[in-house]
Amino acid sequence: MNNSRFSILLTIVAVGLWAWSVTQASLAIGFFGLIDSYPFTYFMALGLLSIASFILWLSREGHGKLLCLQVCLFIVMLWLTPILIGANPPSTVWTYAIYFPNSDILAQTGHFNASLHFDVYSAFYMQNWPGAFLFESALLKIAGASTVDFMALYSPIFTQFLILLPLYIFFKNSINNPNHRWAACWFFFLANWTTQLYFCPQAIGILFLITLLALLSRTAFWQNEGHSVGQQFSVILILAGLTITHLLTSIVAFLSVATLWVTRQVKGLNLTILAGVLVAFWLIYGAATQLQLSLPGYVERAFRLDLVFHLSALSGAGTASPSLLGVSYVRYIFTAVIAVMGLAGFLLSRRFKDKSDFPLLSLMASATLVLFSMLYGSEFWLRALLFALVPLSYFAAKMLRRKTSAAVMCALLLALLPFNIISHYGFAAVDYEPPAERAYWHFAVETAPPGDVFGGTRIYYPDFTYSRFYPAETSWKDGLLAFPTPSNNPVQYVHVGQTDRAAYRFALNDSLSVAQTQNELEGSASYSLIYANPSVNLYFHQYQQ
Known part of the structure; x- marks a missing residue:
């Protein structure tokens, strides 16, 4: 039996085990969150599906279609299972609390409601993410407000598939081996525990950011060859859309482009024009309001290394419960292993050099700046990891270049499966709606x-x-x-x-x-x-x- 057929067989068995595990699962929120709800067969299904992909990653033949299917199944198993057993995706409460009310008001009235005064941060919510509310209000107009429960539960899954498309295009432009491209995609979705990629402004911002990177990774930009005015205009258009969608991600996007420009990884883009677009769109929708609220705190915390762990959203604060602290420690360990795998791949890249290595390393600079700038207060760890996931996934896939490192990578990915469930769904006690x-x-x-x-x-x-x-x-x-x-x-x-x-x-x-x-x-x-x-x-x- 060749590798392809064996992988297909394992995939079929994995899907069958997953379907069986869903029927045997029962909602139980324990010390480590939702993981107590899953029977052992669920993790067997994830493990077999992982092994089915590992076999193809190491194959000399291209298996793009089958690997694509396996990544899609992996996303479904991670994101759909909680809903099928009666739980919900992380951060569902915020769909009801912020995103639906603002989008609903916009859908009903045709404009943002200036009278909203639920607390001092009303302007922050309304003016920080208007592009996201415009998009969501359009969906409400089409689907109807009665679909809010469906959107709250199922839109996070669709969001993952929306992100997968530009993510794969980016890796296709950056990674030569077609099988390793899908390995990088797999790593991205396994490593993400941030609870920020549900249907929200941050997720839409990440979608725009990865789309921007996918465009910049085209040969015309990456290899500094000639490129059309249309391609340059596309970059400006994406950055403009990103700016009115999520303020922090627009800053990261500009810093990423600036880093690539300064290091001469891209040419032909006018950084002054891009900065002008950024500031102009900030002024159009009133980002100054958000900056007035947040800037003093940013300045006070900026680059205070003593606060890195004190403010960390991973560690909890105050009189946190043992459960919260336990999940936080698992998140620390999970994040550390993910970072080490990315570092290992980077060290290997010194031997197996590719044209995309330095541009991807440059992109880490933006994530590092977010980490140590203390932006977003206690959430800066989550945001920094989210912005670092693309380059980390790229470098981690380089571990597949050698047999020994590939074996270590595959073993770690198997071991990290329960860590993903705990890290992603460990706060189910407060996430459950x-x-x-x-x-x-x-x-x-x-x-x-x-x-x-x-x-x-x-x-x-x-x-x-x-x-x-x-x-x-x-x-x-x-x-x-x-x-x-x-x-x-x-x-x-x-x-x-x-x-x-x-x-x-x-x-x-x-x-x-x-x-x-x-x-x-x-x-x-x-x-x-x-x-x-x-x-x-x-x-x-x-x-x-």
Whole structure:
């Protein structure tokens, strides 16, 4: 049996095992998150599919179509399985909290709502990512607002396939061996645990960024040959679209192009014009508002190496639970191994030099700058890793050039499969949006009058003000919870449910506050139960006018 047929056989067995494992899985969120939900057969399926691809990576013949299918199956197994067993992709809560409300307002009114005042960051959300909201509002116009639940659950999977296309084109232009191109794609999706590639502005920004890199990696740019005005205009157009989609990624994109230009990896691009496009589009949509909010913090933290681990989103903060810290340590280990594999491939590239090595190394400079600039506060680790994934994947694939390093790479990729599940779905305690919670959210935004809201899924609609956590016991005043943000709303809501208990336990290591608050509410004459389902109780109070 030749390599191709054996790989096909393993792929078929892997798909069968995966389908069987889904029927045997049951939702269980444990110490390391969602991994407790998966039976052993699920990891057998991932392992066999991985081995099926490893065989083809090392083959001397090209197997592009079969490898493409295997990468697609790998994405499906990683992203679709949680939905099939009753969970949801990471960060689903933000689809309901920020992205759908802003896109919905835009779809209904045709413009951004300047009256949105849920907190001091309203302008930040509205003006930081207008391009993403325009795109999502167009989808809502076509599909209808009733599809928000479907979009929240399934759009992350489609996002992975949207990213796969320009990612493969980039590796096709950069890696000579056709099988190794798919190995780099595989590495990219395995290494990404950042929870930022769901359908959100950051993911759309990454899509634009990789598309820009795919265009720049064309022979005309990479080898400094002649290129048309149309190609240059395409670069400007992509950068303009990126600028109004995600501010940070637009900065990284410009830095990447600038690095390639300074190192003379690309020619014919006018850096002054590109900088002008960047600033002009910032001014058009009001990026100055976001910079006014964030710039002082950026300047204060910039290049403070003592804060690298203190602020890290991987390590948690404050009185974090043992579970949060445990998942964070796994993320550290996972990220370190990914970085070491990229470094190993880079060291091998000194022997097997390719024309794309130096340009890809140059692209790491932007990610390194994000890492040590402390941009995005506690999320800077996640963003830096996300921007570094493309060059890391490129260099990691170089480990396949030698038999020994290839064997080490394949063994590590197998060992890292559970690390991906833990790192990606380890925060399931707070990421999980049960159907009852989604039903509550629809009730609140579609039926309930605007007011002050404590707890539950964030409600960032006009005239709602929101507080994630209940105040301390001393913040009770005259039998009412004192809302931290002054408002003129006539009513107050207090959400008590599964998401609140999980948030307190996981983020604050506090198992008592939610129960104590519910007891206070049950015994208070000031609050009445306005809504209830199996997972949520919503209490209501009308302020005296």
